[in-house]
Amino acid sequence: MTADRVADRALCGARTRSAGGRACRNPAGKGTSHVGTGRCRHHAGSTPSHLVAAEVVVAERALRTLGEPIPTDPLEGLQRAVDSAAGLHHGLQQLVREAAASDDSRALVPRLALYADAIDRLARTARQAVEARLTERQARINQEQGELLVRFVVAALAVAAIPPELHRPFRAALAVEIDRHRHIEEGGTP
Numbered sequence: 001m002t003a004d005r006v007a008d009r010a011l012c013g014a015r016t017r018s019a020g021g022r023a024c025r026n027p028a029g030k031g032t033s034h035v036g037t038g039r040c041r042h043h044a045g046s047t048p049s050h051l052v053a054a055e056v057v058v059a060e061r062a063l064r065t066l067g068e069p070i071p072t073d074p075l076e077g078l079q080r081a082v083d084s085a086a087g088l089h090h091g092l093q094q095l096v097r098e099a100a101a102s103d104d105s106r107a108l109v110p111r112l113a114l115y116a117d118a119i120d121r122l123a124r125t126a127r128q129a130v131e132a133r134l135t136e137r138q139a140r141i142n143q144e145q146g147e148l149l150v151r152f153v154v155a156a157l158a159v160a161a162i163p164p165e166l167h168r169p170f171r172a173a174l175a176v177e178i179d180r181h182r183h184i185e186e187g188g189t190p
Contacts, residue, residue: 009027009028009036010027010028010029010036010037011023011024011025011026011027011028012024012025012026012027012028012029012030012038012039012040012042012043012045013028013039014039014040014042014043014044016043024039024040024042024043026040026042026043027040028040029045029054030042030045031045031046032045032046032050032051032054033046033051033054034051034054034055034058037054037057037058038050038053038054038057048105048106051106052106052109052110053110055106055107055109055110055111056110056113056114059110059111059114060114063088063114075132075137075138078125078128078129078132079129079138081125081128081129082122082125082126082129085118085121085122085124085125085126086122088118088121088122089115089118089119089121089122092111092114092115092118093115093118095111095114095115096108096111096112096115099111142182143182146175146178146179146182149174149178150171150174150175150178153170153171153174154167154171157170
């Protein structure tokens with residue numbers, strides 16, 4: 001293998017006795033269940049502690065690459081943080097269940113640690129949302145948007161020269177639909 005091919009992949013990196021203390025040039029995780037991460041099998045990569053460490057690294061890498069930052073309104077951002085924390089909590093809960101069902105303690109230990117962190121993150125973001133009275137503010141914003149929509153529709157009816165006596169039933173039907181959709185958005189049934 002050429003030197004440039006070695007440079008573009010992860011290596012074991014353990015100090016070797018046979019090569020005078022130089023770093024091992026085997027691919028990271030060679031001969032283990034965590035190929036591409038951690039030590040090779042010749043340098044303790046298959047020991048329980050290295051398997052756990054490799055699982056943690058793999059899980060953290062996956063978490064770091066899940067999304068790019070985007071500009072957002074602070075309240076919307078807080079709601080997204082709560083939703084994201086809840087999704088992360090749910091996903092890790094599933095991973096913990098799978099590892100527990102398979103009796104794979106090497107996979108279970110790091111997943112439990114990440115799951116515990118997810119519980120803490122969800123609790124923190126939910127508390128911040130409550131403190132910001134996010135639900136109350138979102139309900140007020142939804143109400144204002146509904147009222148604005150009704151005003152636009154009434155103005156459109158006037159521009160279209162629809163007689164005012166027909167406005168009232170249309171406005172009532174529109175208000176019912178807005179309330180129904182708001183109820184669904186708040187977790188109610190249609």
